[in-house]
Amino acid sequence: MTTFTKVPKHVEEELEKSSLTPSRRNFLKSAGLLVVSFSAAGTDTLIPRANAQTSAGSQGAGPYHDPDFRQLDSWIVIHEDSTATFYVGKTDCGQGTGTSFRQLMSDELDIAYDKTTCIMGSTDITVDQGGSGGSTAMERDAWPMRRAAAEARSVLLEMGSTRFDVPVDQLAVNAGVITVKADPSKSVTYGQLIGGKRFNVELTGKDINAITGVAKVKPVQEHKIVGQSPQRYDIPAKVDGSLKWAVDVSLPGMVHARNVKPPVAGAKLVSIDESSVRSLPGFIKVVSKGNYVAVVCEREEQAIKAARQLKVNWEKPATAPFPSSEDLFQYMRGAAPTSSSKPILVGDPDAGFASAAKVIEADYDVPFQGHTAISPAHAMADPSNGQMTVYSNDMKSYGMRRGVATFLNIPQDQVRVVWMEGPQGFGRTAADDAGCEAAYIAKEIGRPVRMQWMRDEETAWDTKAPAFAVKLRGGLDAQGNLVAYDYNALAADYNHLGYNEPDTVLIAQLMGMRRATPASGSAATPSEMYAIPHRRMASQVVSLPLIWETPVRTGNLRDPNGPQSTFAAESFIDELAAAANADPFEFRMKLLTASTDDDRTFRRARSIACLKAAADTYGWDRRPSPKARGTGEILTGRGLAYAFRNNTVIAEIAEVEVNRRTGHVWVKRLVCAHDCGLVVNPMSMRHTIECAMLHSLSRTLHEEVQFDTEKVTSVDWNSSPTLTHADTPERIDVVLVNGDPNPNRPDLAPYGGGEAACKPMLAAVANAIFDATGVRLHRVPFRPARVLAALQTARV
Amino acid sequence: MSNIALKVNGKMHALDVDPATPLLYILRNDLGLKGPHFGCGLGQCGLCTVIINGVATRSCITPASAVKGEVTTLEGIAKDGKLHPLQQAWIDEQVPQCGFCQNGQIMTAKALLDKNPHPTDAQIREGMNRTLCRCMTYYRVQAAIKRAAKMMADAPAASQKEVVA
Numbered sequence: 001m002t003t004f005t006k007v008p009k010h011v012e013e014e015l016e017k018s019s020l021t022p023s024r025r026n027f028l029k030s031a032g033l034l035v036v037s038f039s040a041a042g043t044d045t046l047i048p049r050a051n052a053q054t055s056a057g058s059q060g061a062g063p064y065h066d067p068d069f070r071q072l073d074s075w076i077v078i079h080e081d082s083t084a085t086f087y088v089g090k091t092d093c094g095q096g097t098g099t100s101f102r103q104l105m106s107d108e109l110d111i112a113y114d115k116t117t118c119i120m121g122s123t124d125i126t127v128d129q130g131g132s133g134g135s136t137a138m139e140r141d142a143w144p145m146r147r148a149a150a151e152a153r154s155v156l157l158e159m160g161s162t163r164f165d166v167p168v169d170q171l172a173v174n175a176g177v178i179t180v181k182a183d184p185s186k187s188v189t190y191g192q193l194i195g196g197k198r199f200n201v202e203l204t205g206k207d208i209n210a211i212t213g214v215a216k217v218k219p220v221q222e223h224k225i226v227g228q229s230p231q232r233y234d235i236p237a238k239v240d241g242s243l244k245w246a247v248d249v250s251l252p253g254m255v256h257a258r259n260v261k262p263p264v265a266g267a268k269l270v271s272i273d274e275s276s277v278r279s280l281p282g283f284i285k286v287v288s289k290g291n292y293v294a295v296v297c298e299r300e301e302q303a304i305k306a307a308r309q310l311k312v313n314w315e316k317p318a319t320a321p322f323p324s325s326e327d328l329f330q331y332m333r334g335a336a337p338t339s340s341s342k343p344i345l346v347g348d349p350d351a352g353f354a355s356a357a358k359v360i361e362a363d364y365d366v367p368f369q370g371h372t373a374i375s376p377a378h379a380m381a382d383p384s385n386g387q388m389t390v391y392s393n394d395m396k397s398y399g400m401r402r403g404v405a406t407f408l409n410i411p412q413d414q415v416r417v418v419w420m421e422g423p424q425g426f427g428r429t430a431a432d433d434a435g436c437e438a439a440y441i442a443k444e445i446g447r448p449v450r451m452q453w454m455r456d457e458e459t460a461w462d463t464k465a466p467a468f469a470v471k472l473r474g475g476l477d478a479q480g481n482l483v484a485y486d487y488n489a490l491a492a493d494y495n496h497l498g499y500n501e502p503d504t505v506l507i508a509q510l511m512g513m514r515r516a517t518p519a520s521g522s523a524a525t526p527s528e529m530y531a532i533p534h535r536r537m538a539s540q541v542v543s544l545p546l547i548w549e550t551p552v553r554t555g556n557l558r559d560p561n562g563p564q565s566t567f568a569a570e571s572f573i574d575e576l577a578a579a580a581n582a583d584p585f586e587f588r589m590k591l592l593t594a595s596t597d598d599d600r601t602f603r604r605a606r607s608i609a610c611l612k613a614a615a616d617t618y619g620w621d622r623r624p625s626p627k628a629r630g631t632g633e634i635l636t637g638r639g640l641a642y643a644f645r646n647n648t649v650i651a652e653i654a655e656v657e658v659n660r661r662t663g664h665v666w667v668k669r670l671v672c673a674h675d676c677g678l679v680v681n682p683m684s685m686r687h688t689i690e691c692a693m694l695h696s697l698s699r700t701l702h703e704e705v706q707f708d709t710e711k712v713t714s715v716d717w718n719s720s721p722t723l724t725h726a727d728t729p730e731r732i733d734v735v736l737v738n739g740d741p742n743p744n745r746p747d748l749a750p751y752g753g754g755e756a757a758c759k760p761m762l763a764a765v766a767n768a769i770f771d772a773t774g775v776r777l778h779r780v781p782f783r784p785a786r787v788l789a790a791l792q793t794a795r796v
Numbered sequence: 797m798s799n800i801a802l803k804v805n806g807k808m809h810a811l812d813v814d815p816a817t818p819l820l821y822i823l824r825n826d827l828g829l830k831g832p833h834f835g836c837g838l839g840q841c842g843l844c845t846v847i848i849n850g851v852a853t854r855s856c857i858t859p860a861s862a863v864k865g866e867v868t869t870l871e872g873i874a875k876d877g878k879l880h881p882l883q884q885a886w887i888d889e890q891v892p893q894c895g896f897c898q899n900g901q902i903m904t905a906k907a908l909l910d911k912n913p914h915p916t917d918a919q920i921r922e923g924m925n926r927t928l929c930r931c932m933t934y935y936r937v938q939a940a941i942k943r944a945a946k947m948m949a950d951a952p953a954a955s956q957k958e959v960v961a
Binding site: 094238239248300374376422695724 | 797814816817818821824825828829830831833834835836837838840841843869870871874879883886887890891892893894895896897898899902917920921922924925926927928929930931932933934935936937938
């Protein structure tokens with residue numbers, strides 16, 4: 001790679017054209033932040049408490065420095081026309097978080113929402129908040145944004161105070177206009193005070209999450225924009241075709257690359273017959289190192305053809321990389337654990353079981369389930385002039401930047417990742433592969449490279465949620481109270497992938513890079529607030545035989561481990577309720593209302609509130625399950641399940657129709673009672689909850705990674721089915737419970753909302769099928785053949 | 797390579813490409829029409845949908861040489877600077893999550909409503925069924941189709957006259 005000289009003109013032009021970064025660079029240039037220093041005379045003297053010294057920091061020779069998160073100017077820019085641009089280190093996977101950030105920051109800054117824009121997640125112009133993941137957008141990452149906006153407002157008020165020579169408390173501020181209360185004819189706009197200039201205010205705090213100025217954020221009661229539902233700003237360009245996605249980047253001299261994957265997991269490359277493709281139109285090169293193979297062509301369809309036609313000799317591994325998916329659970333139960341969690345103990349479980357009048361036990365299995373994004377992995381990398389720009393939808397763009405720099409062994413300040421929108425991957429793009437591949441090939445051939453995975457490649461080789469095998473045992477006393485409980489989970493999660501580390505992306509593995517200590521992985525224990533006097537909960541991780549260069553590799557899929565553990569836990573609570581001849585709602589309420597002092601973040605009180613809200617909304621008729629079986633072809637029933645994820649509580653009810661002749665299950669109606677604290681944009685939140693429920697419903701009814709002992713065999717939408725329009729419920733009710741027991745608490749915090757609603761769905765549907773048919777399903781997905789077999793076994 | 801003539805969104809284009817090239821890559825890479833997206837290359841998901849002679853067509857498995865008639869893409873359904881009622885309904889219902897599949901949803905819905913302006917719920921489910929969305933926006937897609945059908949029925953007759961692509 002050549003030594004860096006300067007950022008090529010066409011790269012800057014590409015970014016100027018991008019609808020996602022319209023004004024940042026123009027502003028930076030005009031404000032002197034990018035090229036030459038701008039005379040900020042007049043501003044420093046107006047900010048008496050600010051440390052106006054810009055921290056120079058130790059920057060390398062490369063062009064892409066880290067924006068300084070302690071500089072207020074890195075977060076907020078106010079333009080001369082009194083509009084504002086917010087710069088946040090987050091990415092939006094499709095849930096409208098950018099709109100919510102704008103609402104929160106607009107409220108704190110006291111500026112009209114429609115006078116603001118939000119720029120997200122490009123490593124050279126937005127501070128490193130890590131991108132997205134873990135439902136942390138509102139719960140954690142919005143706080144530094146809010147504090148920065150509150151500080152900006154405070155600084156502007158002080159500037160107004162100086163201008164009018166009146167104390168700050170005699171000023172009013174509304175929608176970006178500061179007015180002297182006693183003389184409303186005296187007013188000044190934010191733009192007039194600081195438009196196009198720097199704040200030069202340094203924030204404090206040990207890390208980016210802690211940064212703060214002097215000003216306090218507003219109490220909830222003073223919010224005007226938060227709690228409203230402005231339409232998402234990103235949607236119009238998504239319906240008229242004008243949005244520029246990461247897949248749309250087109251650069252002069254660009255070429256197209258496609259991977260050639262090993263046909264069998266763990267295969268070794270023996271030889272490549274380049275003559276098999278050399279004469280194809282547009283062929284440029286075969287790029288290969290270790291077991292990694294890709295072809296590069298001038299045009300996209302040429303690259304697809306060449307990748308299919310390239311003759312490669314592979315040697316199969318001596319031993320099978322994994323058991324077949326049919327034998328997976330038997331394998332897991334017989335495998336020696338790679339790690340075990342310390343059991344969670346309450347009371348004396350052995351004594352509890354000894355005292356029980358009735359003991360029941362059950363096993364629950366959840367197979368590997370894929371991320372299967374609607375469009376496969378992709379990235380564009382431009383190596384011009386020795387720098388490296390990667391255009392990507394990676395949800396953790398900052399991690400990709402570090403990964404690319406480390407993988408290519410080039411200084412990090414010569415690499416940037418420009419985040420652009422793409423297909424929602426539910427965690428897939430936290431461990432993106434295409435960015436490192438595009439960058440590697442671009443460096444090899446010295447031209448901009450667009451890497452695009454194909455459908456079969458993505459469905460087979462994307463990251464998977466770990467398979468779970470859970471054993472549960474419960475003891476009821478003579479009155480039907482749950483007195484003893486034992487939960488044991490096995491998760492096939494060894495060598496769980498990290499976030500773009502160069503030793504976890506597939507290209508690096510195929511080239512032989514290995515991490516010294518594979519990630520231990522994790523299982524999960526139930527997330528509920530039931531008071532059970534004697535309880536033991538334990539989990540263990542097991543490993544498949546092959547952990548490197550394998551398509552059956554685990555990564556974080558939306559609410560990692562939550563749907564699996566909750567399928568087992570909340571199905572089993574229903575089994576216990578049935579054994580106690582109790583209504584499933586009342587059985588749970590009794591467990592929640594049992595006396596205890598433990599109620600951090602009011603999770604128990606909020607659990608009770610959510611269960612009640614769900615039952616009331618649905619119109620829950622209190623009776624034990626199963627109901628008296630119908631005589632027609634269609635059997636109907638309803639099921640309930642509940643859980644929390646961190647501080648968010650969810651209760652869901654599914655109403656099903658089960659066709660006893662075909663085994664087909666239609667979830668006709670869904671109810672979700674959801675408490676994630678303060679809701680910034682209720683409409684957006686409702687939509688996210690609807691879609692999260694349906695995503696989990698797809699995992700409940702359809703999704704399973706299938707493989708033989710060599711390769712993944714579920715590779716397209718026929719062999720790897722997903723929820724469809726025909727599966728869609730007739731009615732979905734979402735109730736935002738929010739903050740019970742004290743909804744007017746001024747410090748009511750927003751908790752995570754992107755994943756929680758995924759959690760209870762599998763069990764809610766299983767419980768509804770049990771209610772309808774009397775048949776308990778212990779393994780997802782509930783595809784018609786599996787349901788029909790269970791019905792026939794039970795002579796339903 | 798050979799010369800292919802394509803009429804897309806009212807404009808004629810002459811192209812020198814392999815006639816077996818899937819229409820999708822010509823639209824995206826040669827004509828700069830980025831509305832249709834790649835999702836599977838197998839005709840299974842619908843992300844690449846365009847309308848040819850009134851029929852929702854999966855451009856990823858349609859060779860350029862097989863195109864007989866005018867192609868309409870997502871970029872071509874707004875008229876006189878005004879969004880198509882389906883696009884407006886998509887905004888009103890706030891349909892998309894990530895939005896990557898919505899080209900397929902909107903274009904399939906357009907072909908559906910052009911043939912059947914008043915579809916029942918069952919006809920919407922059936923007509924849209926093989927058009928996939930992994931964000932699972934189906935519930936709002938169906939609501940938006942019904943909203944658009946109503947908007948089109950309520951609109952003055954004159955504006956309903958639309959050239960069938």
